[in-house]
Amino acid sequence: MEIQVAAAKVGKYASRESGDTLEMIERPKGGLSLVLVDGQHTGRGAKNISNLVARKALSLLAEGVRDGAAARAAHDYLFTQHEGKVQATLTIVSVDLVSETLLLTRNSPLPAYIVRPDGVAELAAISPPVGLYRHTRPVIDELPLEPHTIAVVYTDGLPLAGVRRGETFNVRAAVERLHASGLANAQTWADRLLAEALDCDEHRPSDDISILIVAVLPRQGSDEARRMLVRMPL
Amino acid sequence: MEIQVAAAKVGKYASRESGDTLEMIERPKGGLSLVLVDGQHTGRGAKNISNLVARKALSLLAEGVRDGAAARAAHDYLFTQHEGKVQATLTIVSVDLVSETLLLTRNSPLPAYIVRPDGVAELAAISPPVGLYRHTRPVIDELPLEPHTIAVVYTDGLPLAGVRRGETFNVRAAVERLHASGLANAQTWADRLLAEALDCDEHRPSDDISILIVAVLPRQGSDEARRMLVRMPL
Numbered sequence: 481m482e483i484q485v486a487a488a489k490v491g492k493y494a495s496r497e498s499g500d501t502l503e504m505i506e507r508p509k510g511g512l513s514l515v516l517v518d519g520q521h522t523g524r525g526a527k528n529i530s531n532l533v534a535r536k537a538l539s540l541l542a543e544g545v546r547d548g549a550a551a552r553a554a555h556d557y558l559f560t561q562h563e564g565k566v567q568a569t570l571t572i573v574s575v576d577l578v579s580e581t582l583l584l585t586r587n588s589p590l591p592a593y594i595v596r597p598d599g600v601a602e603l604a605a606i607s608p609p610v611g612l613y614r615h616t617r618p619v620i621d622e623l624p625l626e627p628h629t630i631a632v633v634y635t636d637g638l639p640l641a642g643v644r645r646g647e648t649f650n651v652r653a654a655v656e657r658l659h660a661s662g663l664a665n666a667q668t669w670a671d672r673l674l675a676e677a678l679d680c681d682e683h684r685p686s687d688d689i690s691i692l693i694v695a696v697l698p699r700q701g702s703d704e705a706r707r708m709l710v711r712m713p714l
Numbered sequence: 715m716e717i718q719v720a721a722a723k724v725g726k727y728a729s730r731e732s733g734d735t736l737e738m739i740e741r742p743k744g745g746l747s748l749v750l751v752d753g754q755h756t757g758r759g760a761k762n763i764s765n766l767v768a769r770k771a772l773s774l775l776a777e778g779v780r781d782g783a784a785a786r787a788a789h790d791y792l793f794t795q796h797e798g799k800v801q802a803t804l805t806i807v808s809v810d811l812v813s814e815t816l817l818l819t820r821n822s823p824l825p826a827y828i829v830r831p832d833g834v835a836e837l838a839a840i841s842p843p844v845g846l847y848r849h850t851r852p853v854i855d856e857l858p859l860e861p862h863t864i865a866v867v868y869t870d871g872l873p874l875a876g877v878r879r880g881e882t883f884n885v886r887a888a889v890e891r892l893h894a895s896g897l898a899n900a901q902t903w904a905d906r907l908l909a910e911a912l913d914c915d916e917h918r919p920s921d922d923i924s925i926l927i928v929a930v931l932p933r934q935g936s937d938e939a940r941r942m943l944v945r946m947p948l
Contacts, residue, residue: 484943486941542765710718712809
């Protein structure tokens with residue numbers, strides 16, 4: 481078995497900076513956690529907010545705090561700092577090697593998708609963003625760590641792709657299409673979803689778009705090495 | 715211009731866990747930092763130490779603390795926690811978009827290499843590991859962020875490859891060979907170095923090996939997307 485993570489991230493067209501933050505950290509007892517945050521508005525202000533939320537969640541996860549508690553703490557922190565005036569969506573995807581589960585912890589109005597050989601499941605339960613209301617709680621989905629499981633998570637720039645032309649991007653339909661085409665690695669999922677969204681947006685994204693794929697697959701490589709690749713155009 | 719990061723990491727043969735920790739974080743004012751820590755000994759104990767040191771450095775970098783101060787703080791923390799009885803090597807490689815520099819901050823007895831079109835430079839100044847002596851300071855190298863610059867950083871499992879057969883792996887010679895062959899992306903650098911080392915070790919690494927390549931290159935892709943790929947065999 482192997483875990484594959486693929487992320488692709490573009491900023492709003494003509495905006496200097498994406499307001500989304502994506503960070504990864506190794507879990508202290510094994511496995512990894514990915515934290516995806518979309519800060520309110522765009523540009524520098526949004527980036528500061530998403531950084532703040534991601535950093536809080538990340539530092540707690542790194543200390544072994546469980547995902548739900550880390551999400552609550554990130555909320556409390558933002559709520560306290562900004563007195564309920566600033567919001568962000570927060571999604572944590574964890575591969576937990578202790579419980580042998582894939583864990584999705586979401587404070588987001590957007591559904592996530594779980595793709596398995598027998599079809600696409602929508603995690604439709606939504607939850608309030610962090611920062612706005614006093615007792616905000618995340619929705620948590622826990623899945624067994626089984627090969628051929630692909631989690632698809634994203635920020636609202638993805639469904640908003642095409643909005644300038646009066647259209648929106650149907651994420652579920654796109655995920656179904658990719659599932660039908662039998663894609664088998666995380667990178668292709670992320671690249672295809674991003675390419676379709678950019679086409680919809682005529683390559684000038686109406687909002688920051690971040691796509692995160694976490695896949696549990698049969699082992700594909702021949703060696704035991706863990707690998708990470710990052711590409712960051714300047 | 716684009717930044718490429720490639721990392722490859724294997725654990726000591728027949729050891730359940732690598733004692734090396736590698737983490738990445740986005741810098742709050744732009745750019746990214748990579749933190750590579752090799753904890754004393756191998757297995758779970760080493761992993762706990764390297765996690766502790768990496769986490770401390772990482773959380774400070776995420777708050778905008780400068781690299782040298784983060785390294786000193788990580789040292790002070792380990793020194794205080796373990797009363798000078800436990801050591802780790804610590805290397806921070808940062809792409810700082812504010813100062814437009816590539817920054818290497820090292821507490822390590824191992825040299826690092828900077829590859830440019832005109833040749834390979836050895837950052838030969840070494841510095842004590844963190845955790846052992848009261849006033850430990852890192853060595854810091856600051857380079858302009860110019861295309862065709864490749865930084866090669868690693869843990870001691872790389873030069874120790876082959877030690878079971880009474881040999882060692884000449885990292886500098888390997889880097890010179892790769893430079894002569896005109897490699898132009900970070901992934902190939904990491905993969906080739908790891909493959910050579912594993913050959914030397916007869917595919918049973920004598921120690922944890924981590925290789926980190928941070929490259930500043932002319933832009934290669936056609937889109938503006940930032941991408942991350944992770945592969946983690948279980």
